Amino acid sequence: MKKIxxxxxxxxxxxxxxxxxxxxxxxGNEEFAAKNYVDAEANYRISQAKFAKKSxxxxxxxxxxxxxxxxxEAKYQFAKAIQDAxxxxxxxxxxxxxxxxxxxxxxxxxxxxxxxxxxxxxxSDEQTRYxxxxxxxxxQDNPPKNxxxxxxxxxxxxxDDKDKDKDKDKDKDKDKKDENxxxxxxxxDxxxxxxxxxxxQPKPSGANKQRIxxxxxxVSNEEKKVQExxxxxxxxxxxxxxxxxx
Numbered sequence: 186m187k188k189i190x191x192x193x194x195x196x197x198x199x200x201x202x203x204x205x206x207x208x209x210x211x212x213g214n215e216e217f218a219a220k221n222y223v224d225a226e227a228n229y230r231i232s233q234a235k236f237a238k239k240s241x242x243x244x245x246x247x248x249x250x251x252x253x254x255x256x257x258e259a260k261y262q263f264a265k266a267i268q269d270a271x272x273x274x275x276x277x278x279x280x281x282x283x284x285x286x287x288x289x290x291x292x293x294x295x296x297x298x299x300x301x302x303x304x305x306x307x308x309s310d311e312q313t314r315y316x317x318x319x320x321x322x323x324x325q326d327n328p329p330k331n332x333x334x335x336x337x338x339x340x341x342x343x344x345d346d347k348d349k350d351k352d353k354d355k356d357k358d359k360d361k362k363d364e365n366x367x368x369x370x371x372x373x374d375x376x377x378x379x380x381x382x383x384x385x386q387p388k389p390s391g392a393n394k395q396r397i398x399x400x401x402x403x404v405s406n407e408e409k410k411v412q413e414x415x416x417x418x419x420x421x422x423x424x425x426x427x428x429x430x431x
Contacts, residue, residue, distance in 0.1 A: 207232050210242060217249055225249040240269040244279055251282065256289040277306035281313050288320060293327060296320040 213228030229246035236242055247262030263286060266279040284299030300317035307313065 207236055207239070207242070209235070210239075210245065213245060213249070217245070217252075220252075222249045222252045226253070238269050240266045240271065240275045240279065243269060244275070244282070247286075248282060251286060251289075256286040260286040260290075273306040277303050277310065277313070280306065281310070281316070284313075284316060284320065288316070288323075291323075291327075293320050293323040294329075297324060 209228045209232040213225045213232060216222075216225035216228060226246060226249040229242055229249055232239070233242040233246055243262050244266035247259040247266060250262060251259035260283060263279050263283040267276060267283060270276040270279055280299050280303035284296045284303060287293075287296035287299055297317065297320040300313055300320055303313045304310065304317060
């Protein structure tokens with residue numbers, strides 16, 4: 186991608202600016218030639234502020250910003266230069282450098298269109314023609330991924346639908362199993378209840394019955410003995426009437 190240094194940013198000839206009464210534009214050119222891009226940018230910004238419709242100021246400002254590795258900001262300055270350009274050379278230079286910023290951003294399709302517009306204004310420029318061919322190759326080597334993404338999303342949706350259908354089938358099978366399980370449980374509970382009802386209750390055997398009867402009799406006899414003892418004590422404690430001495 187070093188080739189995308191794009192074979193010379195096209196700069197406006199200093200001679201073209203000599204006729205301008207704007208002192209900031211030539212001063213910016215001097216700083217740019219000395220590679221003082223920050224100072225050049227400052228002068229170009231003043232020039233642009235004073236001469237808002239001057240395409241050269243916006244173009245040179247964009248170029249100085251591009252040299253500071255700020256292609257996105259530079260792109261807007263080149264767009265303004267395109268808008269304000271009044272001659273074909275100005276339009277050609279602005280479109281060329283606009284294409285360079287798009288190449289830097291890997292927007293190859295946009296770059297192809299920008300270089301094409303540049304060639305419309307100067308078909309004989311070999312540097313623009315080279316960049317145009319390079320941008321077209323980059324488009325071929327880097328096809329848009331939107332279609333692939335759509336296909337992936339489509340396949341994903343289909344997979345999700347199949348998974349949902351599987352989940353529904355699983356839920357149905359589970360519900361059916363649970364229903365059968367409940368039925369079996371109810372049936373088992375009913376059978377158990379029926380078994381309990383039909384099953385004869387244990388009855389005391391003859392020996393056990395006799396034992397219980399004997400126990401009850403013994404208790405009853407003991408109660409009688411206690412009662413008799415109590416009654417006897419009452420009799421003994423009663424004062425005896427003395428016999429009469431006749």
